[in-house]
Amino acid sequence: MGYQTTAEKINAIFSDLSKxxxxxxxxxxxxxxxxxxxxxxxxxxxxxxxxxxxxEKSNYSFKEVLLPISExxxxxxxxxxxxxxxxxxxxxxxxxSCDLHGLKRMDTIYLENGGVDTYYKRxxxxxxxxxxxxxxxxxxxxxxxxxxxxxxxxDAYLKVDGxxxxxxxxxxxxxxxxxxxxxxxxxADSVTANDTVVTIPETVPQTLFDxxxxxxxxxxxxxxxxxNFVCPTCTCFTMQDIFYTDNGKAGERRRVWASCHVDxxxxxAGGHAFRNDKGQRMRFKVxxxxxxxxxRFGTHMCIGCGRCDDVCPEYISFANCINRLNTLVNDTxxxxx
Amino acid sequence: MTExxxxxxxxxxxxxVIKHTEIEFTFRMTYSGDVKPGQFFEVSLPKFGEAxxxxxxIGDGTVDLTIRxxxxxxxxxxxxxxxxxxxxxxxxxxxxDIANYKGKEILLVAGGTGLxxxxxxxxxxxxxxxxxxxxxLLVGFKSPKDMLFKKDFEIWKKNxxxxxxxxxxxxxxxxxxxxxxxxxxxxMIKGLTDAVGIVVGPPIMMKCTINDLLAKGFKEENLWIxxxxxxxxxxxxxxxxxxxxxxxxxxxxxxxxxxxKFLKD
Ligand SMILES: Cc1cc2nc3c(=O)[nH]c(=O)nc-3n(C[C@H](O)[C@H](O)[C@H](O)COP(=O)(O)OP(=O)(O)OC[C@H]3O[C@@H](n4cnc5c(N)ncnc54)[C@H](O)[C@@H]3O)c2cc1C
Ligand code: SF4
Ligand code: SF4
Ligand code: FES
Numbered sequence: 322m323g324y325q326t327t328a329e330k331i332n333a334i335f336s337d338l339s340k341x342x343x344x345x346x347x348x349x350x351x352x353x354x355x356x357x358x359x360x361x362x363x364x365x366x367x368x369x370x371x372x373x374x375x376x377e378k379s380n381y382s383f384k385e386v387l388l389p390i391s392e393x394x395x396x397x398x399x400x401x402x403x404x405x406x407x408x409x410x411x412x413x414x415x416x417x418s419c420d421l422h423g424l425k426r427m428d429t430i431y432l433e434n435g436g437v438d439t440y441y442k443r444x445x446x447x448x449x450x451x452x453x454x455x456x457x458x459x460x461x462x463x464x465x466x467x468x469x470x471x472x473x474x475x476d477a478y479l480k481v482d483g484x485x486x487x488x489x490x491x492x493x494x495x496x497x498x499x500x501x502x503x504x505x506x507x508x509a510d511s512v513t514a515n516d517t518v519v520t521i522p523e524t525v526p527q528t529l530f531d532x533x534x535x536x537x538x539x540x541x542x543x544x545x546x547x548x549n550f551v552c553p554t555c556t557c558f559t560m561q562d563i564f565y566t567d568n569g570k571a572g573e574r575r576r577v578w579a580s581c582h583v584d585x586x587x588x589x590a591g592g593h594a595f596r597n598d599k600g601q602r603m604r605f606k607v608x609x610x611x612x613x614x615x616x617r618f619g620t621h622m623c624i625g626c627g628r629c630d631d632v633c634p635e636y637i638s639f640a641n642c643i644n645r646l647n648t649l650v651n652d653t654x655x656x657x658x
Numbered sequence: 659m660t661e662x663x664x665x666x667x668x669x670x671x672x673x674x675v676i677k678h679t680e681i682e683f684t685f686r687m688t689y690s691g692d693v694k695p696g697q698f699f700e701v702s703l704p705k706f707g708e709a710x711x712x713x714x715x716i717g718d719g720t721v722d723l724t725i726r727x728x729x730x731x732x733x734x735x736x737x738x739x740x741x742x743x744x745x746x747x748x749x750x751x752x753x754x755d756i757a758n759y760k761g762k763e764i765l766l767v768a769g770g771t772g773l774x775x776x777x778x779x780x781x782x783x784x785x786x787x788x789x790x791x792x793x794x795l796l797v798g799f800k801s802p803k804d805m806l807f808k809k810d811f812e813i814w815k816k817n818x819x820x821x822x823x824x825x826x827x828x829x830x831x832x833x834x835x836x837x838x839x840x841x842x843x844x845x846m847i848k849g850l851t852d853a854v855g856i857v858v859g860p861p862i863m864m865k866c867t868i869n870d871l872l873a874k875g876f877k878e879e880n881l882w883i884x885x886x887x888x889x890x891x892x893x894x895x896x897x898x899x900x901x902x903x904x905x906x907x908x909x910x911x912x913x914x915x916x917x918x919k920f921l922k923d
Binding site (some may be wrong): 395397398399430431440530557558560561564574576581595596 | 663664665666667669696704705706707708743745887888890891893894895896897900902903904906907908920922923
C-alpha cells in the first residue's frame with residue numbers, strides 16, 4: 322500500500338520500532354575516507370531519517386548487518402561449547418535495488434549451498450529491508466547491464482521528497498502504523514541506463530586463464546582485498562580461535578571476512594598455495610562474479626554496484642576488465658574459426 | 659525445530675592410536691553414523707583451529723583418522739591426544755562409492771598419505787575380493803621410514819595384488835624402488851575398456867599417473883581422483899575450496915576424471 326506522510330511521522334514509527342529493531346542505513350562519516358579529506362559513506366545505526374545519506378552511493382554495502390566483519394560462533398572451555406547468543410533485536414536495513422539482488426546472492430550461499438548456516442539465518446529471519454530509490458545512476462554503476470536496477474523484494478520503499486515522505490509498504494506493521502496517512506500510489510525510483518555498460522562473455526575458455534591479459538592486473542593489484550570487502554556479494558570467511566589470557570582454557574571461535582585477493586587465501590599445509598600470482602587472483606574473482614556462479618546457481622553473482630571500481634587504490638576497473646575480456650574472448654573465437 | 663548448528667563440533671573418544679612413523683599416527687575415533695571412504699572430518703581443537711582429515715578406515719562404531727603432524731592444529735593433536743577425546747565435525751564431502759567399482763578390474767595408485775582417503779576401498783576389496791575382477795594396489799612412499807599401514811599391508815598381500823615402492827631406499831630395504839609410474843607399463847590389465855583406475859596423491863604424482871593410465875588405454879570416465887584444497891568450513895560457505903563452479907568440500911573431494919580434469923585453480 323502506498324502512503325504520503327511526514328518525516329516526523331516516520332521518525333515516530335522508528336522510535337516505536339527501536340524497541341524491537343536496530344535500524345541500519347548508509348551514513349556519512351566526515352573525513353573518514355581513503356584520504357583524510359574524503360568522507361566515507363557506510364552503514365551505521367540511525368534513529369532519524371535525517372541521518373540517512375540518500376544522495377550518494379554507500380562505499381560499503383549492507384552485508385555486514387547479516388555477515389558481521391567478525392562474528393563469534395561459539396564460546397568454548399576445554400570440554401564444552403556454547404553457541405553465541407543472537408542479537409536481542411532484529412534489524413531494519415535501508416538499501417538500494419542492486420543490493421537487494423545482492424541479498425539473494427548471499428541467501429543462495431548461506432541458506433542453500435550445502436545447507437543452512439545457523440548464524441546467517443538467525444539474523445536474516447529478523448531483518449526487514451527498506452528500499453531506497455535511485456533517481457540517477459551513480460559513477461561506476463552498471464546495474465542495468467546486470468538487470469538489478471529494480472527490485473520488488475522489499476518490505477517497504479521509502480523516499481524523502483521535501484517535507485513529504487512517500488512510502489510503499491509491504492509490511493503489516495507499517496501499514497498499521499500508517500493507517501491514518503494519506504494513501505497515494507508510490508512507485509520506486511529506478512534508473513533505466515548507466516554510463517557504464519558491460520557485456521559479459523557467455524563462456525570464457527580455460528585456455529584464456531593463463532593469457533597475458535591477466536598479467537597487467539597482476540602488475541597493478543596490490544592484493545589489499547578492498548574490492549572484496551566492499552562487495553555485497555563477496556561472502557567468504559576464515560575461522561579464528563581467540564582465547565582469553567586470564568584463563569588459558571576458555572575462548573571463542575569467530576569467523577572473519579576473507580578475501581581471495583589477499584595472500585594466504587589458499588594456503589595449505591606444506592607451504593603449498595594456489596594462485597600466487599595476483600593476476601590469477603583477478604581472473605579467479607572476475608570469473609566467479611560473471612561466469613562460475615551463474616553456471617552453478619543460474620544468475621550472475623555481480624549485481625553491478627560498481628563499489629569495487631570506486632574503492633580500488635590502483636584504479637583497477639572490474640567493469641572495464643569484463644568488457645576487455647569480452648573482446649578477448651570474441652577475438653579468440655574468431656581466430657579459431 | 660531449529661536446525662543443528664553445523665559449526666559446533668561433537669566429542670569423540672580416541673579408542674586406539676596406531677603409530678606408523680614419527681609424524682603419522684592413526685587415531686581410531688568413536689563414530690556411529692554413515693560414512694564413506696574419501697569423506698573427511700574437521701578435527702576441531704578449541705584454541706588451535708580445525709584441520710580437515712580423511713577417513714582412512716571404517717569400523718564398527720569407529721572411524722580412523724590418519725594424521726600427519728605438520729602445523730598448529732596437528733601438532734596439538736599429537737601432543738595432547740593423551741586427553742583421549744577430540745572434537746570433530748562431519749563427515750563432509752562425497753567420498754568414494756564402492757558400488758562404482760564392484761565387478762570391475764581395479765587399479766588403485768596412491769602416493770604417501772594419499773593412501774588414507776582410499777584405504778577404505780582397499781580394506782573393502784581385500785575383505786571381499788570376489789566383488790571385483792581383480793585388484794591391484796600400487797603405492798609409493800618417499801622412503802621406508804615413511805611407510806604407513808604396515809600391518810594392513812600384511813593382510814592385503816594375502817588377498818589382492820600389492821606393489822609397494824619407495825623413492826629413496828635405505829641400506830636395510832630390499833623392496834621396489836622408484837616412482838609409482840615406473841610400474842604402470844608392466845601391469846597386466848584385462849579389459850581396459852571398463853577397468854577402473856583410482857589415483858590419489860600429491861598433485862604432480864596424480865598428473866603423471868593419470869597421463870600414464872590414459873596412455874595405457876584406461877578410459878577417462880573410468881578414472882577417479884581425490885583433490886586436496888585449502889578448506890575452512892567444509893560446508894559450502896567459506897569459499898576457500900572453490901574452483902570454477904565447484905566446491906571441493908561439497909562436490910568433491912572425489913571426482914570422476916571427466917569432471918576433475920576441468921578443475922583449474
Ligand atoms: C579433504 C582433505 C583431506 C585431508 N586429509 C588428510 C589426512 O587424512 N591426513 C592428514 O594428515 N592431512 C590431511 N589433510 C591435510 C590437513 O588438513 C592439513 O595438513 C592440516 O589442515 C594442517 O593443519 P595444521 O593446523 O596442523 O597446520 P597449519 O599450522 O595450518 O600449517 C599449515 C601451514 O604451516 C606451514 N607448514 C606446515 N607444514 C609445513 C611443511 N611441512 N613445510 C613447510 N611449511 C609447512 C605452511 O605455511 C602451511 O600453510 C587433508 C586436507 C584436505 C583438504
Ligand atoms: S581493490 Fe584493487 S588493488 Fe586491492 S585487491 Fe582489489 S583489485 Fe587489487
Ligand atoms: S563485483 Fe564489484 S560491481 Fe559487482 S557486486 Fe561486487 S562490488 Fe559490486
Ligand atoms: S571448505 Fe568452505 S566452502 Fe568448501
